[in-house]
Amino acid sequence: MKAIQINPADNVAVAIQPLSAGEGINIGKRLITIIDDIPAGHKFLLENTDSGMNIIKYGYPIGTLSLSLKQGNLINETNLRTNLKGLLSYDYHPVSEVDTINPTASCLVSEIPKTFSAYKRKNGEVGIRNDIWIIPTVGCVNGICQQLANTFNSSLSHVCKAIAFCHNYGCSQLSEDHENTRKILRDIALHPNAGAILIVGLGCENNQPEKFMNFLGEYDHERIRMMVCQKVKGNEIDNGMEILSELSSIVEKDARVEVPLSELRIGLKCGGSDGFSGITANPLLGVVSDLVVMNGGTSVLTEVPGMFGAETTLMNRCANKQLFDKTVTLINNFKEYFLSYGEPVGENPSPGNKAGGISTLEEKALGCTQKCGKSIVSGVLNYGDRLSDNGARGLNLLSAPGNDLVASTALAASGCHIVLFTTGRGTPFGTFVPTMKISTNSALYQNKSHWIDFNAGVLLEGIDMEGLAKSLINDIIAIASGKQTLNERNNYSEISIFKNGVPL
Numbered sequence: 072m073k074a075i076q077i078n079p080a081d082n083v084a085v086a087i088q089p090l091s092a093g094e095g096i097n098i099g100k101r102l103i104t105i106i107d108d109i110p111a112g113h114k115f116l117l118e119n120t121d122s123g124m125n126i127i128k129y130g131y132p133i134g135t136l137s138l139s140l141k142q143g144n145l146i147n148e149t150n151l152r153t154n155l156k157g158l159l160s161y162d163y164h165p166v167s168e169v170d171t172i173n174p175t176a177s178c179l180v181s182e183i184p185k186t187f188s189a190y191k192r193k194n195g196e197v198g199i200r201n202d203i204w205i206i207p208t209v210g211c212v213n214g215i216c217q218q219l220a221n222t223f224n225s226s227l228s229h230v231c232k233a234i235a236f237c238h239n240y241g242c243s244q245l246s247e248d249h250e251n252t253r254k255i256l257r258d259i260a261l262h263p264n265a266g267a268i269l270i271v272g273l274g275c276e277n278n279q280p281e282k283f284m285n286f287l288g289e290y291d292h293e294r295i296r297m298m299v300c301q302k303v304k305g306n307e308i309d310n311g312m313e314i315l316s317e318l319s320s321i322v323e324k325d326a327r328v329e330v331p332l333s334e335l336r337i338g339l340k341c342g343g344s345d346g347f348s349g350i351t352a353n354p355l356l357g358v359v360s361d362l363v364v365m366n367g368g369t370s371v372l373t374e375v376p377g378m379f380g381a382e383t384t385l386m387n388r389c390a391n392k393q394l395f396d397k398t399v400t401l402i403n404n405f406k407e408y409f410l411s412y413g414e415p416v417g418e419n420p421s422p423g424n425k426a427g428g429i430s431t432l433e434e435k436a437l438g439c440t441q442k443c444g445k446s447i448v449s450g451v452l453n454y455g456d457r458l459s460d461n462g463a464r465g466l467n468l469l470s471a472p473g474n475d476l477v478a479s480t481a482l483a484a485s486g487c488h489i490v491l492f493t494t495g496r497g498t499p500f501g502t503f504v505p506t507m508k509i510s511t512n513s514a515l516y517q518n519k520s521h522w523i524d525f526n527a528g529v530l531l532e533g534i535d536m537e538g539l540a541k542s543l544i545n546d547i548i549a550i551a552s553g554k555q556t557l558n559e560r561n562n563y564s565e566i567s568i569f570k571n572g573v574p575l
Contacts (some may be wrong), residue, residue, distance in 0.1 A: 082126060123137055207237060209276035
């Protein structure tokens with residue numbers, strides 16, 4: 072197969088492999104003569120199309136032509152402009168029940184494992200990892216946190232590992248910007264993937280240590296400790312190591328137990344996308360998301376700007392009018408954020424996206440939103456909200472930007488045990504929960520085998536969706552039960568917090 076027309080209504084096809092000018096290929100019953108060289112993942116016209124006409128992909132408009140072009144011409148950001156504008160009004164048109172059924176997931180629901188092995192926490196939640204996390208309340212103590220982690224991990228007497236999650240915030244922030252930092256740090260401290268937590272404060276920061284501990288609400292005082300460096304008499308490293316030693320003696324007694332698959336919470340993210348993202352990895356993830364939901368589990372979709380142009384497909388899947396209204400607010404609040412800085416809501420995708428074959432934001436969104444399958448939307452979360460407080464089992468939407476590190480951190484902070492990250496260009500990073508990389512094409516998987524955990528590119532090579540989805544869900548369950556992702560093996564674990572304000 073050299074090219075694919077994704078939807079019968081599309082007036083473009085996507086090149087599966089590079090096509091040369093003058094080459095003839097069959098799309099359905101039509102013979103198309105290629106006019107321009109077409110890189111793999113890029114689009115070309117299936118019919119002569121006038122300037123101002125919509126280009127249709129995935130069955131939806133992805134922009135309008137800025138000049139008249141012929142059948143076989145390359146379509147990219149140089150001749151396609153977005154249709155996205157400012158704030159919109161929306162009407163609720165709930166989809167029919169049949170439109171929420173994923174036939175591939177339905178075929179697999181009885182074939183996948185119904186349990187995984189996890190740590191049961193005191194509050195009833197389950198975690199899939201059991202390390203000690205060191206969290207600075209302010210960036211000023213990042214060095215101390217990292218030194219504590221390094222010193223602890225250099226000792227051969229400890230079975231568990233200490234990980235410091237450094238950041239640049241916690242002081243000189245105002246109002247909502249300051250609250251964003253406090254919420255994300257709180258969410259990390261309360262995350263069930265942590266066996267124990269050492270919170271390290273300085274003492275003079277805006278994010279006052281004692282107030283932050285009160286902000287945590289109910290928590291396990293045995294496993295969550297605080298050290299305020301300015302109040303420590305003598306060397307804070309010695310004091311911190313004493314606390315870490317006490318925590319490790321608790322954590323190392325923990326053991327995994329079998330828990331139902333309904334306890335699993337997955338985060339859905341894509342980054343470094345290409346023209347295959349909406350054909351391979353994202354639809355594959357959609358099947359997995361639906362499988363988790365059908366088994367009573369939870370999945371979370373974020374990167375709100377990556378929904379612009381496809382938002383109605385999510386709005387009309389909301390379980391009720393109240394959730395529809397929350398989703399409208401989710402979309403329009405982010406548009407207002409763009410507009411408040413004088414930025415257009417339809418800004419073109421990144422250079423990597425364009426090089427990979429994505430030309431407009433709505434084209435990216437129609438591929439991006441496929442990660443959440445066909446399930447009904449059962450919850451809508453604000454940035455920093457936790458599933459255990461404000462969410463619901465099933466599919467949730469979460470407010471966060473598209474930035475890979477910020478969005479992945481937000482997914483983990485909401486309570487997701489693992490982030491499933493599809494990519495066509497590749498990225499090595501991981502957030503503070505296991506971050507599983509799924510490639511959209513085999514070339515990336517072969518070139519960056521030390522980054523990529525799973526290859527969805529084989530869908531372009533004759534492998535069927537059902538068999539690959541079964542393989543992927545089994546891998547996810549293995550990771551939930553203790554198998555390390557490559558970001559964990561590489562010790563790539565970090566956080567990034569949404570910054571929206573001026574520093575003092």
